[in-house]
Amino acid sequence: MHVGHSKCNMEEEDPLNSIPDTSTYYLRCSQPGPPKKVTDSCSIVKRSSKRPHYYSLYTIALFWTTLICLIAAAGGLERNGEYQRYDGWFNNLANPEWGSVGSRLHRDVPSNYQDGVYRLASNLPSARAISDLVFRGQVVAYEIMQSTQISCPLEVHKIPVPRCDPVFDLQCEGKTEIPFIRAKYDKTTGHGLNSPREQVNDRTSWIDASFLYSTQEPWVAALRSFENGTLLEGPMPGYPPFNNPHIPLINPPPPQIHRLMNPERLFILGDPRINENPGLLSFGLILYRWHNINAKKLQKEYPSWTDEDLFQGARRIVISTLQNIILYEFLPALLAINPSQIPSYEGYKPHVPPGISHSFATTAFRFPHSLVPPGLLLRKRNSKCEFREEDIVQEYSVDEIVLGMASQIAEAEDNVVVEDLRVSLSRYYLCFSLFINFLDFIFGPMHFTRLDVVSISIMRGRDNGILPTTNSAKASICLQKLGKPSILRNTSMFNQLAELYGSIDRLDAYVGGMLETNGSGPGELFTRIIFDQFLRLRDSDRFWFENKQNGFLTDEEQKKIRNINLREIIKQTTSIENDELQKDVFFWLKGDPCPQPFQVNTTNLEPCVPFMRFDHFTGNEVTYIFTVIALATIPLICIGIGYLLIQKRKKMGMIFEPGVRSLKKPCASQKVNLKDEMDYTRQIIAKDMKFSLPAIEWLNEAFCRSVIVELDTHLAVLKILKRPHVVRLTVTRKASRSVNGPFVVVSVPKNYDMVLRLQNESQWLQFRCALGNCLIKHGKLIKEVEAENDVLLEAAETKDKRQEKLDHFFREHTPGLNQPKLSDANSEFNSYVSEQVMHMTLTKSEFADALGMQPKDLFVQRMFSCMSLNGGQNIDSVCFQEFLTVLKRLHKVL
Known part of the structure; x- marks a missing residue:
């Protein structure tokens, strides 16, 4: 020794x-x-030198x-x-x-990093x-x-x-x-001296044996035959299959051709580097065959074992x-x-x-x-x-x-x-x-x-x-x-x-x-x-x-x-x-x-290919030219997309008033004369024509949609026509004063409020003039209240808020008729709100939605007939109090 x-x-x-x-x-x-002294606590591994070896x-x-x-x-x-x-x-x-x-x-x-954390030492010589x-x-x-x-x-x-x-x-x-x-x-x-890079x-x-089996379940599944516990065999007996599943094996370009080759030429085993050289691959093949040999032995010894x-x-x-x-x-x-x-x-x-x-x-x-x-x-x-x-x-x-x-x-x-x-x-x-x-x-x-x-x-x-x-x-x-x-x-x-x-x-x-x-x-x-x-x-x-x-x-x-x-x-x-x-x-x-x-x-050995760098241009001249052309067309494409978006927004009524049936279309270079527009609006009302203008309906803090506001001055009917497939997300924050355009809340007793955002003050004046004159013509009164945008939006009784109250009362009062324990004890609605809801009108659509039915279903039609005080068949809405009265009667009968 x-x-x-x-x-x-x-x-x-x-x-x-x-x-x-x-x-x-x-x-x-x-x-x-x-x-x-090193000898105080040092141990040494000895080596054998009994015979020469290689x-x-x-x-x-x-x-x-x-x-x-x-x-x-x-x-x-x-x-x-x-x-x-x-x-x-x-x-x-x-x-x-x-x-x-x-x-x-x-x-x-x-x-031992230079800064104690992660930097490489810069005071050492070139490697x-x-x-x-x-x-x-x-x-x-x-x-x-x-x-x-x-x-x-x-x-x-x-x-x-x-x-x-x-x-x-x-x-x-x-x-x-x-x-x-x-x-x-x-x-x-x-990130610090106490935690250097690891x-x-x-x-x-x-x-x-992750060298043979891999470290990932999907990779292992690609190697298995799922028959008798063996690994999958390729077209060559005793060899694994080629990389047809395109497992991510290392596939660097050979130097003599200096380009990537087909990865399907490689064998698949558990490590991506298995094909790097024949010595390594041969050892992997030995273990691959060793697994299959032992799987077959175990099958003979334990025939009841599963795969x-x-x-x-x-x-x-x-x-x-x-x-x-x-x-x-x-x-x-x-x-x-x-x-x-x-x-x-x-x-x-x-x-x-x-x-x-x-x-x-x-x-x-x-x-x-x-x-x-x-x-x-x-x-x-x-x-x-x-x-x-x-x-x-x-x-x-x-x-x-x-x-x-x-x-x-x-x-x-x-x-x-x-x-x-x-x-x-x-x-x-x-x-x-x-x-x-x-x-x-x-x-x-x-x-x-x-x-x-x-x-x-x-x-x-x-x-x-x-x-x-x-x-x-x-x-x-x-x-x-x-x-x-x-x-x-x-x-x-x-x-x-x-x-x-x-x-x-x-x-x-x-x-x-x-x-x-x-x-x-x-x-x-x-x-x-x-x-x-x-x-x-x-x-x-x-x-x-x-x-x-x-x-x-x-x-x-x-x-x-x-x-x-x-x-x-x-x-x-x-x-x-x-x-x-x-x-x-x-x-x-x-x-x-x-x-x-x-x-x-x-x-x-024969001389090998010398050191090379890859020239990305040589051999790719045509591709390079077409790439430059494609890059040059990107600004034009962006301009075209912008133009189409502008045209689309125009059609949605979000930029200019369209040439509608009621308003004159002003020229781009012409200043709108407010007096002329107001006179034109009064003429429409006097002739019992329909007045319309584009607007944005504000649904809640997250959503709004483009609509057409149409006022039939002859019938005194205000309609909100939805534009199909035009719903967009707004980034308007709650209580924000940075909202563009005036907001108008149209409030009708016993119904939810309609919140509209108009384009400018001119549209608001025209809308107020048309609506006010129409109501006066039919003997109705209009009450106008002015407030800040954020205050107005907070106070508006939108359809979502109204639906929330209706859902609460459907849940609260209906089970309470027979099983009071099912009532919501933690109600957040006070008695004043309850009184408001009792006098709120309920449309056929809302009633049908609550029951999961269609407005035209027979049950909905009969219920509305029962809820009508005069027994009419064409009633479209009823008071919520009437609905509860009918439920009480039905409960007594049953």
Whole structure:
């Protein structure tokens, strides 16, 4: 055994089990305050060095899966009756939102924003300059880790590119900047020093197979066949369907064609990024087949189970095996430790926070960047261990990808990140298509086709407020400070870093952590962060497969899960024979079957499409011209609409008096002579003609409508003619004096008041003259009262107010005749109002509406005949008192 880079005094046996429980979960020193010596409270994870080994690509494939979903969880078996939610809620019953979709990241180290709240540090060097200095390599690769969590509205920060950058600034202009979009965050944070910005996780924190099943019920429904608990199969046997439902999968434009492609060419599984590369897709297909295999086994074992029971049972098995593989196979392989060094499971601990920590998401779990090779080898299934030639591949199989990944060796564990990860996330996808003619992918947007993943990783740490200095991060979790001897053997690079940052103590946590890597797994900082994160995920998960309290698995079933490894699942889900795979698929050791013929490097790859920006004009000249024409016609369209509205308002009588039968139509340039108009009105009355004018009827504080007021001077009848389909909402406030035009309230005893708004004083004088002369002609009197508009409207007995009183008396007096208890004891109407209503007239229409009938119904006609004092048949209205009298008589008879 050999010890890591810390100088802490440690024993040689079981170092992981010696980590105190509190320091494991919270990454803090076990003693309060800063220790005098790191050895006082520091624990170190040791690594095994018994034999030389090489990471196979399965280490990277499972890293991809773990990174994308972190990883999935799901429901239980029938005996328990509880199914784990897809969105991660209610795993922890005391804190149901812990680990759910959209929950905050766990703040394991103090935040360090420039203003203490949300601003990025502006006194740190350019992330691109650091990438050029520290992470420059000689081979081509790509980076799978893509952050799709962007804030809304977008917050774009620009990364300065050094002058004459060989990729982004070929013209040596010194003006190029790489766009960086800040991550999605909890909008309730970032408003003060006590509440710094907290980013959120769009996936569940639990290891719950959301990578396969998704986190949304509708998405899951699109994946299911709803037959025998299986997942839906597409036209190709053993493969999921293509994206015909148009599920929102990530579908970036391939760089070689620089345009979007049909999304129906993509397979659908639970994560939108599943089609990003064949290695990731092949692992998803293995889990997809593993689910269906277990669903069919459960159907044979439990024939009475429903489709839902079978689906959730198979899902539980997939989750359990995935949990076992990740924690007890993948984690030791990634950290280069023995599986026995993982602490034994002690049971469910609901007090442990499961959230993905900021330092894990933005720094430590980006360590496998240095392991990614520039391409993927495909291995044929034969005894000769033949590998496909890249230039003759026209089709592929999952078996060939799986065998190739088992044999191919990853890149060395160091601070070197292959050039395509640094200069183009798109290059790998284009070059990868030379190996596999399947799908083309790209990370950079169309307007900026290349991105530097190292620069993005550095900026992501700053965006999340991670302590900008590696030494600060190490001190917060009780590790020895970073120094020149412990990270760099390149004196020139050390000096350049010190010059770039101003001091080596200001080194970004991601940069310092990557520089600690020495070829035997990640360094101290990343090891501690990764180790802590996965232990917290295990111990805080109520649905963990080893938790005996949840009742999902028996002891025997748990033992079976512990005996299932990734190699066994590959054998059951593919046609690969037992002797074609090594015993540990995460490593390739000397003597394992089919060594790779060569280490893939840039000499085996053709040049890729260079960095491009999208020109929105080229190729769209015709569209651009028509767009300009369309924009130019918008003002004309607006003018036309305005003209039509004016004409419509004229027809409604809301602007000018129309050429009606009574009034002269004044010219627009002619001043109206009030004397002439009044004389004309008197002539109409003298000749027994009909006088009419447009007005607005005010119904209540919210509504009014356009009407025609018509006065028949011969019959002394005032009619209000409603304009069909002309009802509008008014914004007139109650008791407002800003109402346009005079209001007129026509009040007739025993009837409701008619409230009219006229256009101007001239109309009011004409209306008063016509109405007054007409009433005098027929021997009637008119009483005129003048008041302010708001007072007038408040006092008006409108139809709505009258209906309210009628409804009250129908409800109050009618039941009171026989059952007084049904009367409204909390009446808000006094005796004076009651007396008024008793003498109020009731029309046939109002009476019919109260009974839910039509005015022409026989019952309504007979009732009005009974209520008429003279017994007439043509009566149109009666007094409310007469109505009550008839009801009393009927009550006595019955």
